[in-house]
Amino acid sequence: MNSDFMDALTSIEKNKGIDKEIILEAIEQALITGYKRNFNQAQNVRVNIDREHGEIRVFAQKVVVEEVFDARLEISEDAAKSISPQYQVDDIVEIEVTPKDFGRIAAQTAKQVVTQRVREAERGIIYSDFIDREEDIMTGIVQRQDHRFIYVDLGKVEAIMPLNEQMPNESYKHNDRIKAFITKVEKTTKGPQIMISRTHPGLLKRLFELEVPEIYDGTVEIKSVSREAGDRSKIAVHAEDAEVDPVGSCVGQRGQRVQMIVNELKGEKIDIVRWSEDPKEYVANALSPSKVLQVTVNEEEKMTQVVVPDYQLSLAIGKRGQNARLAAKLTGWKIDIKSESDAEELGLYDPNAPLKEDTDLHDQEGFGDQEENYTEAASYEEEDFEK
Template sequence: MNNEFMDALASIERDKGIDKEIILEAIEQALITGYKRNFNSAQNVRVDIDRETGVIRVYARKEVVEEVFDIRLEIAIEEAKSINPLYDVDDVVEIEVTPRDFGRIAAQTAKQVVTQRVREAERGIIYSDFIDREEDIMTGIVQRQDHRFIYVDLGKVEALMPVGEQMPNESYKHNDRIKAYITKVEKTTKGPQIMISRTHPGLLKRLFELEVPEIYDGTVEIKSVSREAGERSKISVHADDEDVDPVGSCVGPRGQRVQTIVNELKGEKIDIVKWSADPQVYVANALSPSKVLQVTVSDDEKMTQVVVPDYQLSLAIGKRGQNARLAAKLTGWKIDIKSQTDAEELGIYDANAPIEEIQQDEDDYMDNIEGNKED
């Protein structure tokens, strides 16, 4: 090695952010192995690379002893003192044993070590960049797909989207630009592996954070999200400031904000409801767009019994039970829905229940429904 090689290492240090000293130490360790393998040596050696000139020297390390049993590892005290009178028993003497043609081996070893270290450093940098983006969304470009994954280019790395994380109402073509939620970032022997999703509830949450300034700045808080990707989602929001309408903020003027998210999710319907610490109010709101007459809470079983108008029963339950199922996921409460007629027959409906106190304002629902173009 020579000055040009040292200059190249300095350049790598600047461009790749890899400490030159770390590379040199790795080369020295690799050269010890190379020396022993190529010169059939079992002795202890040390390799030193001059940090200024790049000159390489190999030193045999021998312990000073009274009586020599292995000349590869030991040196007699008399011989050691002939080298330096200050040596004593148990000291270590270093004798240069650099082979004449060691430069060729050194060049090959250095190239391999530098290539490996640069590759490891680049992988480390990518991992560091993406581990901070876990549970965030990024825009990528679809590259290809097979029976297991869709491969999406995120710039520095190719992410994997498993079949189970792909939306059922979407088809993905080469060069399509998509937003995806990063679910996992792992280190592997082949570099960082990035797993992404289009079905994760976190994608919906992040889209709202991007689209609604009040959520981004903390004025409006997303309390919970439940989602059946490609079909329907529910999101509950809350604002500490009573003058802020959390639902209206998310819907946006003429439904523009929520419609942007609906378009990104290829028509997935989104119900935005007001969160409440009162489970009666919260469950009633979560069953949007159905109106609710009464909610009875059983704290022990984490169960609610809900009464709805007869003509709204199918709307409250939803197609294949979807609306009720999403409301239960959103609130964390089990929900048993009864029609008004059935509830009266069972004697569980209080006809005097104040409807306007159970559910959020009807105007909020109409804005929400209009923003989603509810069927």
């Protein structure tokens, strides 16, 4: 090696961000192994690379002893003193043993080490970049797929999307551009592995952050998300400022903001509901688009009993129980839904009884009469925008 090689290492240090000293130390260690293997030597050696000119020298390290039993590892006290009078027993003497043709071996070894270190450094940089993007959203291009994964190019690295993270109503083709949620970033022997998802609730949250400036700047906060990917989702939003309408902010003028998200999710229905500290109000909102007459709360069991009009029972429960299931996930409360007539028969609801402030939401001020849906929510799907 020569000064040109040292200049090349300096260039790598600047361009790749790899400390030149770390590379040189790695080359020195690799040359020790190369020396022992190619020259069939078992002695202890040290390799030194001149940091200015790149000159390589190999030194055998021997212990000073009174009587030599292994000349490869030991040197007599008299022989050591002939080199320098200062040597004493148990000192280490270094004797240069650089082979004449060691330059060829050194060049091959240096090339391998530098290539390996550059590859490791690039992988480390990619990992550092993407570990900060975990639980974030990125746009990628579909490259290929097999029976287990879809492979998506994210620019510097190829991410994988398992079957269970793919939306059931989507098909992916080569060169399709998709937005995906990064669920996990791991270090592996082959470099960083990026796992992505199209079904994760976090994808819906990040899409709203992209489309709604009020969410991005913190004016409106997403409190909770529940999702059955490709079919229906619910999102609860809240604004500390009473003058800000969190639901309206997410919907946008003529539904433009939420329409962008519905389009991105290939027509997935989205219910946007107003979050509330009051579980009665929150649960009632979460059951949108169904109307709710009464909510009774059991704090100990974290359960609510909901009464809905007879004609809206199936709407409240939803297809295969989906609406009630998503509402329960969104609020964190168990929800037992009963029709108005069943609740009356069981003595759980009396439309003619005086208002019970702690349980009955029927005809409360601000929520309208029985013919109106009091829940502050908006439900959107692709058909809404075509009308």
